[in-house]
Amino acid sequence: MIQKKSISILSRKASYDIWIGENLLKEKHKYLELNLAKKKIGVITDKNVHTCQYPKLLDQISDLRIIPHLLLIEPGETAKSWNNLEKVLQWLSDLEFDRSDYVIAFGGGVVGDLVSLAASLFRRGINLIQVPTTLLSQVDSSVGGKTAVNNGTAKNSIGTFYHPKAVFCDITFLSTLSQRNFFAGYAEVLKMALVFDKDFYQFLIDNQNLIVLKEKSVLIHLINKSLELKSKIVEIDETEQGDRALLNFGHTFGHALESYFGYSEKLLHGEAVSLGMVLAARFSKEEGYLSESKQEDIKEHLNDMKLPTDITQIHNSKLDLLKLIKVIKQDKKVVGDNINLILLKDIGNGFIERNVPFQKLEKFLQIHLS
Numbered sequence: 001m002i003q004k005k006s007i008s009i010l011s012r013k014a015s016y017d018i019w020i021g022e023n024l025l026k027e028k029h030k031y032l033e034l035n036l037a038k039k040k041i042g043v044i045t046d047k048n049v050h051t052c053q054y055p056k057l058l059d060q061i062s063d064l065r066i067i068p069h070l071l072l073i074e075p076g077e078t079a080k081s082w083n084n085l086e087k088v089l090q091w092l093s094d095l096e097f098d099r100s101d102y103v104i105a106f107g108g109g110v111v112g113d114l115v116s117l118a119a120s121l122f123r124r125g126i127n128l129i130q131v132p133t134t135l136l137s138q139v140d141s142s143v144g145g146k147t148a149v150n151n152g153t154a155k156n157s158i159g160t161f162y163h164p165k166a167v168f169c170d171i172t173f174l175s176t177l178s179q180r181n182f183f184a185g186y187a188e189v190l191k192m193a194l195v196f197d198k199d200f201y202q203f204l205i206d207n208q209n210l211i212v213l214k215e216k217s218v219l220i221h222l223i224n225k226s227l228e229l230k231s232k233i234v235e236i237d238e239t240e241q242g243d244r245a246l247l248n249f250g251h252t253f254g255h256a257l258e259s260y261f262g263y264s265e266k267l268l269h270g271e272a273v274s275l276g277m278v279l280a281a282r283f284s285k286e287e288g289y290l291s292e293s294k295q296e297d298i299k300e301h302l303n304d305m306k307l308p309t310d311i312t313q314i315h316n317s318k319l320d321l322l323k324l325i326k327v328i329k330q331d332k333k334v335v336g337d338n339i340n341l342i343l344l345k346d347i348g349n350g351f352i353e354r355n356v357p358f359q360k361l362e363k364f365l366q367i368h369l370s
């Protein structure tokens, strides 16, 4: 029997429960009955999740006599678009949702980011519940209130901060997730450990085989721990004025690569983060912060977890560095001719290196990416 855990998040704007376990929507009938009765409910999901998991969602809420409205979007990162944002808003408008009604984001980080942005905008904020169905969204994106769509090559450049009313991280929904997407999600777990918590890193190394086997209690522990770490940082810096930026470890390089490859199946978000973390660890080493052996350990663990650690595993011809650098310049951590980078002093000890000259970064990328 899996122990169910809950974390609550307390921010200036909101306080909400995050439930982690199995068959949670069934477990939490009382909560749902209390809040959802006599409300319109809109479930927004992508076509893959609809095929694989929507019947299970309906089954879990079958006793509640809820008949949700359903909107399907195409799967994949390109769905985080202006067009889909408009589509969701128009759908809510056509169905005459009001602010007391509920939208449920049922899917991975793409559905979560898109739907939460729409929820924040519709009538200046409609009730939102997150039911994440990928490892990445269960350990990271469903919590913390960042919403987004991409604007051309500029990843997550349109967004708001908007919190859900509750988050249900139900590991039973992970049963149909592909291996590739499972490991991509794991990159964000490792990120939390590398930046904040040496002991958690050691737990991940010690339990590597059980993670690969998706052993339930290990999965619950790593979701719980990741969200605890995330909640703590969101509570102290909700709108990323300071330390919340640490969560972007590996993301400056990662986002640029993701955008470079057109947000395609060639490189998933979590895989881009994996490559980005290897580069950020390397940069940390070259700046004299992280030891060579620890940098190698990180790389080796990512390899063991079937994540890419070298760009040649993704792409075997030369990268157009000018194009890549142009994308990096759109990052929100660029300040004039400098950039703030998230680096590691040690495993479990991330920090923000402010005002790194862009030229230095360009030189680094020339050496390590071409």
Ligand SMILES: NC(=O)c1ccc[n+]([C@@H]2O[C@H](COP(=O)([O-])OP(=O)(O)OC[C@H]3O[C@@H](n4cnc5c(N)ncnc54)[C@H](O)[C@@H]3O)[C@@H](O)[C@H]2O)c1
Pocket: 046, 047, 048, 049, 052, 053, 075, 076, 077, 080, 107, 108, 109, 110, 111, 113, 133, 134, 135, 136, 137, 140, 141, 142, 143, 144, 145, 146, 147, 156, 173, 174, 175, 176, 177, 178, 181, 184, 185, 188, 269, 270
């Ligand atoms: N808001 C935040 O704080 C935050 C944090 C990290 C990442 N993100 C964002 O999250 C996104 C990546 O999320 P993701 O990795 O979940 O990708 P995703 O939402 O694209 O899901 C990955 C794939 O898995 C499929 N899928 C989802 N659940 C499934 C299931 N249970 N069974 C079978 N297939 C399933 C989807 O259809 C999709 O094809 C990126 O856009 C990234 O920017 C946001």
